[in-house]
Amino acid sequence: MVEDFKKATDELFRPITQKMLATHLKCSIAAIRQARLAPSAKAHRSAPENWEEEVSELALSQAYRLLDLHQSLKKAMKKRK
Numbered sequence: 001m002v003e004d005f006k007k008a009t010d011e012l013f014r015p016i017t018q019k020m021l022a023t024h025l026k027c028s029i030a031a032i033r034q035a036r037l038a039p040s041a042k043a044h045r046s047a048p049e050n051w052e053e054e055v056s057e058l059a060l061s062q063a064y065r066l067l068d069l070h071q072s073l074k075k076a077m078k079k080r081k
Contacts, residue, residue: 008069008072008073011065011069012066012069014065016058016062018032018033020058021054021055021058024054024057024058025048025050025051025054026048027048031045031048032048035047035048035051
């Protein structure tokens with residue numbers, strides 16, 4: 001349940017970090033950074049295997065987290081009416 005403006009907006013602004021993605025992909029942050037470079041860059045590397053599945057799961061978890069925030073705020077607004 002959302003308790004106040006600060007907590008609600010902290011939740012809204014909470015990012016998915018390169019470190020989180022690297023953990024899910026079981027690779028280094030450097031590997032993430034290199035895979036994100038333009039293909040023409042000398043340091044460019046291929047994306048880690050199964051990246052689509054892991055990015056999809058992180059996106060879904062982010063969507064559910066934001067949906068929970070939305071529902072919590074709606075519930076709080078109804079209580080005030």
